[in-house]
Amino acid sequence: MVQGNTSTLVPLPREGSVVIGRAAGADVLVEDASVSRQHARVGVAEGEAFIADLGSHNGVRVNGERVQGTRPLDGGDVVTLGNVTLVFHRGERPLPERRALEAEGLRARLSEELDRVRGSGLAVSVLALEVESARVPQGELVRALHGALRLMDGVGQVGGTLMVLMPDLAGEEAEAAAAHLVSVLSPLAGRVRGGLASAPGDGMQTDALLGAAKAAALAAEAGGTRVSGPSMYRLALGERSVVVADAALTRLFELLRRLAASPLPVLIHGETGAGKENAAWAVHHWSPRSAQPFVPLNCAALPESLVEAELFGHERGAFSGADRARAGLLERASGGTLFLDEVAELSLPIQAKLLRALDQQVITRLGDSRERPVDLRVVAATHRVLADEVKAGRFRQDLFFRLSAAVVMLPPLRDRPRELPLLARAFLEDACARAGRPPLHLSAATMEVLGAHAWPGNVRELKNTVEYAVATSPGPVVEPSHLPESLRAEPEPEAEPRTEGRAETPRTFQNLAEELRTLERQRMMEALEATGGVQTRAAQLIGMPLRTFAFKLKQHRIVPSRGRGPADE
């Protein structure tokens, strides 16, 4: 029976059954709020083991499947009762054959583990194993892994990739386990690549985690393991780097790379803050013009009176205040790339002048009559549907055709579920480095809040949110209370009639799991302080099993002052 990070062996009778539950009279007492008073019956009848749900509140699952009534148990079956995991083990026989789960079973098991991460604050890791030789049958690979896996681990295949679920493991422990499993398979299957992703760090969604593990395996060296994380997905674009992980974005950047080689103008559609300037920069960086200037102009940010002079430049005395001649942005971008952000905001007269300049590749400064040649590649962007602006008469059709030789759509952040945790971690790393403070980590609850938000301001909003969290979090873990109020606010409750004498301001509540985690961390630190850093005594003081204490030290990133672990005592 596995609870948190501790496991207990519970023997079953040779014939007969035991009741598992929270009630004092249960044969196997489980003190966990997620378990019903009389939750399940496990027993052996005529040599066959079975489990029955006794009408529990949270149900009984075997290998991820909900049990209706009674079902037989086989060696190696993983049973979950609320937050408690049982692994059925036939003691008198050699270790049971481990059965590989089907993709759906593996997803269901992972989704249960994620629920446990939400409730307990522990972790779960997914290891993807890509084998070179397709000739080795999957059953043989699973058998080879068998002796190296813990009973609580799960193994299965998703889309041709062998996946191992490793509950309660993250960080160095998960990496060590992954390296071991890769080395176990290598003699059998040739080059093996391992990819490791962990919740909550790499997200709290089943498919995002499986996808991240698989992508990491594909990027790994043969015989090695790659750990998923923002650095793996950072695309270096000269002086900038962008995180690109979702399939739609990967395809978009591949397209931009191909377009960059041509002289075609590119029009980028995308919501505000979605990363349009980065996409434009990518076109410039990959183009033959990359050694020349990249000149961005936000057309929405300039007052109408200044746009013309900014774009085309002016001669001395062209208008009051023009005390010297100045080249405009088109001239400055000559030879390189001009990025016109929010191009739909340009007025119709400026659109006409811009079209002429682009068509004829010449400009005339304000207050001048000379034409000056320019050699421009234009990338434009807008959050509006430019074709609709044309229909409404607000945008010139000829300029629209001139700018839209190639049109690309940048999806909003809410449609890029894999990128969200990676971007959040990348911004967190950057912000901590800039602030000169040790790295912070995002808790499962925080990841959950980030995943549920709609991000109307897209990547820019996420970046600002993370910077806010770095400023408000004392460390080492960013909890939802460190996020801006706008993210934490629950949807408006339905209006209730106000009753007489009711308090004007409703009481605010904190997420209970978060509050408990903070308390746990604080008590552990106090206990360590009281025992001068002796972990065995500190664990005893607060009634926590030593292994759990040691695990949670890492999880809460507490560094004991004298660093004395159980081995020293």
Ligand SMILES: Nc1ncnc2c1ncn2[C@@H]1O[C@H](COP(=O)(O)OP(=O)(O)OP(=O)(O)O)[C@@H](O)[C@H]1O
């Ligand atoms: N994929 C990414 N990886 C890393 N940083 C990103 C990524 N996408 C956007 N950003 C960052 O998010 C911020 C907003 O991006 P950007 O300015 O490119 O958006 P935009 O769509 O051009 O916004 P707007 O047009 O509304 O000004 C920038 O700080 C940018 O560096």
